[in-house]
Amino acid sequence: MPQWRQGLTKSLHQTRSMPESRYFQLATVDGSGTPFCRTVVFRGMTDENQLVVISDTRTEKYSQLEKNAQAQVCWYFSKSREQYRFSCLATIITASQDINLVKQHWNKLSDAGKKQFLWGEPGTPRNDGTALQIEGDFDEVPPHFCVILLAIESVDYLNLRGNPQSREWHQKDANGNWVSQALIP
Numbered sequence: 001m002p003q004w005r006q007g008l009t010k011s012l013h014q015t016r017s018m019p020e021s022r023y024f025q026l027a028t029v030d031g032s033g034t035p036f037c038r039t040v041v042f043r044g045m046t047d048e049n050q051l052v053v054i055s056d057t058r059t060e061k062y063s064q065l066e067k068n069a070q071a072q073v074c075w076y077f078s079k080s081r082e083q084y085r086f087s088c089l090a091t092i093i094t095a096s097q098d099i100n101l102v103k104q105h106w107n108k109l110s111d112a113g114k115k116q117f118l119w120g121e122p123g124t125p126r127n128d129g130t131a132l133q134i135e136g137d138f139d140e141v142p143p144h145f146c147v148i149l150l151a152i153e154s155v156d157y158l159n160l161r162g163n164p165q166s167r168e169w170h171q172k173d174a175n176g177n178w179v180s181q182a183l184i185p
Protein backbone atom coordinates (compact mmCIF):
# COMPACT_ATOMS: atom_id res chain seq x y z
CA MET A 1 0.00 0.00 0.00
CA PRO A 2 1.48 3.42 -0.93
CA GLN A 3 2.61 5.57 1.98
CA TRP A 4 0.01 8.27 1.22
CA ARG A 5 -2.77 5.68 1.32
CA GLN A 6 -1.66 4.48 4.75
CA GLY A 7 -1.80 8.13 5.84
CA LEU A 8 -5.27 8.62 4.34
CA THR A 9 -6.55 5.47 6.07
CA LYS A 10 -5.26 6.91 9.37
CA SER A 11 -6.83 10.34 8.68
CA LEU A 12 -10.20 8.67 7.96
CA HIS A 13 -9.94 6.59 11.13
CA GLN A 14 -9.00 9.57 13.33
CA THR A 15 -11.97 11.56 12.00
CA ARG A 16 -14.50 8.70 11.78
CA SER A 17 -16.91 10.41 14.20
CA MET A 18 -17.17 13.47 11.92
CA PRO A 19 -19.49 12.93 8.88
CA GLU A 20 -17.98 15.96 7.12
CA SER A 21 -14.61 14.23 6.91
CA ARG A 22 -16.25 11.99 4.24
CA TYR A 23 -16.82 14.99 1.94
CA PHE A 24 -14.24 16.32 -0.48
CA GLN A 25 -14.14 18.88 -3.27
CA LEU A 26 -13.94 17.63 -6.84
CA ALA A 27 -12.70 20.07 -9.49
CA THR A 28 -13.10 19.59 -13.23
CA VAL A 29 -12.76 21.82 -16.28
CA ASP A 30 -15.15 22.43 -19.16
CA GLY A 31 -14.26 22.56 -22.85
CA SER A 32 -13.09 26.18 -22.62
CA GLY A 33 -10.82 25.48 -19.62
CA THR A 34 -13.15 27.11 -17.09
CA PRO A 35 -12.84 25.34 -13.71
CA PHE A 36 -15.83 24.00 -11.76
CA CYS A 37 -15.71 22.68 -8.22
CA ARG A 38 -18.26 20.91 -6.01
CA THR A 39 -18.54 18.83 -2.85
CA VAL A 40 -19.07 15.08 -3.17
CA VAL A 41 -19.21 12.14 -0.75
CA PHE A 42 -16.31 9.69 -0.49
CA ARG A 43 -17.78 6.20 -1.08
CA GLY A 44 -14.59 4.18 -0.71
CA MET A 45 -11.31 3.30 -2.40
CA THR A 46 -10.62 0.43 -4.80
CA ASP A 47 -7.59 -1.90 -4.64
CA GLU A 48 -6.25 0.12 -7.63
CA ASN A 49 -6.16 3.36 -5.56
CA GLN A 50 -9.28 4.84 -7.17
CA LEU A 51 -11.52 7.08 -5.06
CA VAL A 52 -15.18 6.09 -5.50
CA VAL A 53 -17.94 8.69 -5.91
CA ILE A 54 -21.56 8.26 -7.01
CA SER A 55 -23.27 10.79 -9.23
CA ASP A 56 -25.73 11.54 -12.00
CA THR A 57 -24.90 11.59 -15.73
CA ARG A 58 -27.21 14.62 -16.08
CA THR A 59 -24.86 16.87 -14.04
CA GLU A 60 -22.13 19.16 -15.36
CA LYS A 61 -19.33 17.06 -13.89
CA TYR A 62 -20.35 14.16 -16.12
CA SER A 63 -20.15 16.08 -19.40
CA GLN A 64 -16.94 17.81 -18.26
CA LEU A 65 -15.23 14.53 -17.32
CA GLU A 66 -16.42 12.90 -20.54
CA LYS A 67 -14.50 15.56 -22.49
CA ASN A 68 -11.55 15.84 -20.11
CA ALA A 69 -10.97 13.05 -17.61
CA GLN A 70 -8.47 15.08 -15.57
CA ALA A 71 -9.76 16.12 -12.17
CA GLN A 72 -8.45 17.34 -8.86
CA VAL A 73 -9.68 16.37 -5.41
CA CYS A 74 -9.05 18.62 -2.41
CA TRP A 75 -9.79 17.03 0.96
CA TYR A 76 -9.26 18.72 4.31
CA PHE A 77 -9.50 16.91 7.63
CA SER A 78 -10.14 19.68 10.16
CA LYS A 79 -9.54 17.51 13.23
CA SER A 80 -6.10 16.29 12.15
CA ARG A 81 -5.39 19.52 10.19
CA GLU A 82 -4.32 17.62 7.05
CA GLN A 83 -4.94 18.48 3.41
CA TYR A 84 -4.68 15.97 0.56
CA ARG A 85 -4.71 17.17 -3.03
CA PHE A 86 -5.09 14.32 -5.48
CA SER A 87 -4.53 14.71 -9.21
CA CYS A 88 -6.83 12.15 -10.77
CA LEU A 89 -7.97 10.57 -14.00
CA ALA A 90 -11.69 9.79 -13.98
CA THR A 91 -13.58 6.82 -15.39
CA ILE A 92 -17.37 6.93 -15.34
CA ILE A 93 -19.31 3.70 -15.03
CA THR A 94 -23.05 3.48 -15.79
CA ALA A 95 -25.41 0.49 -15.48
CA SER A 96 -24.95 -0.35 -19.15
CA GLN A 97 -21.19 -0.73 -18.58
CA ASP A 98 -21.07 -2.61 -15.26
CA ILE A 99 -24.48 -3.35 -13.79
CA ASN A 100 -23.03 -5.22 -10.79
CA LEU A 101 -20.81 -2.34 -9.63
CA VAL A 102 -23.52 0.26 -10.20
CA LYS A 103 -26.19 -1.87 -8.49
CA GLN A 104 -23.90 -2.46 -5.52
CA HIS A 105 -23.66 1.31 -4.92
CA TRP A 106 -27.35 1.97 -5.65
CA ASN A 107 -28.41 -0.71 -3.15
CA LYS A 108 -26.26 0.87 -0.42
CA LEU A 109 -28.28 4.11 -0.60
CA SER A 110 -31.12 4.85 1.81
CA ASP A 111 -34.55 5.63 0.30
CA ALA A 112 -33.83 9.33 0.95
CA GLY A 113 -30.57 8.99 -0.99
CA LYS A 114 -32.27 7.17 -3.89
CA LYS A 115 -35.02 9.81 -4.01
CA GLN A 116 -32.48 12.48 -4.97
CA PHE A 117 -31.90 10.64 -8.25
CA LEU A 118 -35.63 10.47 -9.07
CA TRP A 119 -36.69 14.11 -8.84
CA GLY A 120 -36.16 14.99 -12.48
CA GLU A 121 -33.34 16.70 -14.36
CA PRO A 122 -30.80 18.36 -12.00
CA GLY A 123 -30.20 22.06 -12.65
CA THR A 124 -33.43 22.62 -14.60
CA PRO A 125 -36.00 25.20 -13.41
CA ARG A 126 -38.32 24.17 -10.61
CA ASN A 127 -41.94 25.37 -10.45
CA ASP A 128 -42.59 27.28 -7.23
CA GLY A 129 -44.92 25.65 -4.75
CA THR A 130 -45.15 22.23 -6.40
CA ALA A 131 -43.81 19.17 -4.60
CA LEU A 132 -41.11 17.29 -6.48
CA GLN A 133 -42.50 14.10 -7.98
CA ILE A 134 -40.62 10.82 -7.80
CA GLU A 135 -40.17 9.37 -11.29
CA GLY A 136 -39.02 5.77 -11.13
CA ASP A 137 -38.71 2.84 -8.80
CA PHE A 138 -36.32 2.46 -5.82
CA ASP A 139 -35.63 -1.17 -6.81
CA GLU A 140 -34.34 -0.29 -10.27
CA VAL A 141 -31.10 1.53 -10.95
CA PRO A 142 -31.93 4.68 -12.95
CA PRO A 143 -30.02 4.90 -16.26
CA HIS A 144 -28.47 8.24 -15.18
CA PHE A 145 -27.03 6.87 -11.91
CA CYS A 146 -23.26 6.47 -12.24
CA VAL A 147 -20.13 5.59 -10.32
CA ILE A 148 -17.08 7.80 -10.84
CA LEU A 149 -13.71 6.14 -10.27
CA LEU A 150 -10.93 8.67 -9.68
CA ALA A 151 -7.53 7.05 -10.27
CA ILE A 152 -4.93 8.87 -8.21
CA GLU A 153 -1.92 9.95 -10.27
CA SER A 154 -0.11 12.12 -7.72
CA VAL A 155 -0.61 13.40 -4.19
CA ASP A 156 0.29 16.73 -2.59
CA TYR A 157 -0.06 16.30 1.18
CA LEU A 158 0.12 19.12 3.73
CA ASN A 159 0.00 18.74 7.50
CA LEU A 160 -0.51 21.96 9.45
CA ARG A 161 0.39 20.33 12.76
CA GLY A 162 3.90 21.11 13.98
CA ASN A 163 6.32 23.92 13.43
CA PRO A 164 7.44 23.80 10.70
CA GLN A 165 4.45 22.24 8.97
CA SER A 166 5.13 19.22 6.76
CA ARG A 167 4.45 18.73 3.08
CA GLU A 168 5.03 15.65 0.91
CA TRP A 169 4.77 14.98 -2.80
CA HIS A 170 3.97 11.44 -4.00
CA GLN A 171 4.03 10.19 -7.56
CA LYS A 172 4.78 7.04 -9.52
CA ASP A 173 8.22 6.46 -11.03
CA ALA A 174 8.86 4.99 -14.51
CA ASN A 175 8.33 1.47 -13.09
CA GLY A 176 4.99 2.39 -11.58
CA ASN A 177 6.30 2.41 -7.99
CA TRP A 178 5.19 5.23 -5.70
CA VAL A 179 8.01 7.58 -4.67
CA SER A 180 7.79 10.34 -2.06
CA GLN A 181 9.60 13.62 -1.58
CA ALA A 182 9.42 15.97 1.40
CA LEU A 183 8.80 19.57 0.29
CA ILE A 184 9.10 22.99 1.87
CA PRO A 185 5.52 23.88 2.82
Ligand SMILES: Cc1cc2nc3c(=O)[nH]c(=O)nc-3n(C[C@H](O)[C@H](O)[C@H](O)COP(=O)(O)O)c2cc1C
Binds near residue numbers: 037
Ligand atom coordinates in the same frame (compact mmCIF):
# COMPACT_ATOMS: atom_id res chain seq x y z
C1 LIG B 1 -22.19 17.67 1.49
C2 LIG B 1 -22.50 17.46 0.03
C3 LIG B 1 -22.31 16.22 -0.54
C4 LIG B 1 -22.58 16.01 -1.90
N1 LIG B 1 -22.35 14.78 -2.44
C5 LIG B 1 -22.52 14.58 -3.76
C6 LIG B 1 -22.16 13.34 -4.36
O1 LIG B 1 -21.68 12.41 -3.72
N2 LIG B 1 -22.35 13.22 -5.71
C7 LIG B 1 -22.85 14.24 -6.47
O2 LIG B 1 -22.98 14.05 -7.68
N3 LIG B 1 -23.19 15.43 -5.93
C8 LIG B 1 -23.03 15.62 -4.60
N4 LIG B 1 -23.35 16.83 -4.03
C9 LIG B 1 -23.93 17.89 -4.89
C10 LIG B 1 -22.79 18.55 -5.69
O3 LIG B 1 -21.99 19.33 -4.83
C11 LIG B 1 -23.31 19.41 -6.84
O4 LIG B 1 -24.16 20.43 -6.35
C12 LIG B 1 -24.09 18.57 -7.88
O5 LIG B 1 -23.50 17.30 -8.06
C13 LIG B 1 -24.14 19.29 -9.24
O6 LIG B 1 -22.82 19.57 -9.64
P1 LIG B 1 -22.32 19.71 -11.16
O7 LIG B 1 -23.51 20.13 -11.97
O8 LIG B 1 -21.24 20.73 -11.09
O9 LIG B 1 -21.82 18.39 -11.60
C14 LIG B 1 -23.08 17.07 -2.69
C15 LIG B 1 -23.26 18.32 -2.10
C16 LIG B 1 -22.97 18.51 -0.78
C17 LIG B 1 -23.15 19.90 -0.19
